[in-house]
Amino acid sequence: MSFSDVPTVSVDRVPALGDDTVLLDVREDDEWQLGHAPGALHIPLADIPARIEEIDPDAEVYVVCRQGGRSLGAVRYLMQIGYEAFQVDGGMVSWQKHGLPLVGEGDEPAKIY
Structure with missing residues (x-):
């Protein structure tokens, strides 16, 4: 699978979070604490295999x-x-530049630094 094979959406196209949509933040704990999207699920990248049961297999997963x-x-x-998964283009840096909500x-x- 190449980079072009990965479905990607811009931050302004991430749908509202709910039962069928998850925003998965894969940054480290210190990055998460400084600022993250409200309602996001935080699982650092290295922990995903061990914590996969926390991610709804029926949801669309937007990864940032x-x-x-x-x-x-x-x-x-x-x-x-x-999983049906999408990369959020530009990550949390782009999220912040677009003026989308952040909580710390x-x-x-x-x-976001």
Whole structure:
């Protein structure tokens, strides 16, 4: 599977999250704590195989990382095991540039670095 074989959507095309749609954030814990999309599911890339049961197999899964490298690998893996998965183009950097909502875990305003 090449890069061009991975279904990709821009951040402004990610549908509303719900029972049939999951936004999976595969960044590391420190990145997540600084800022993430409200309602996203956080599973660091390396943990996905061990935590796969947390991802609804019937949902469309939109995968995001900081800029796109890690999400590409996650989408490839999820597609190989039968998930309908999409890479979010530009990752959380693009999410922030588009002015989409962010929440953080600390006292500072949420921000993607």
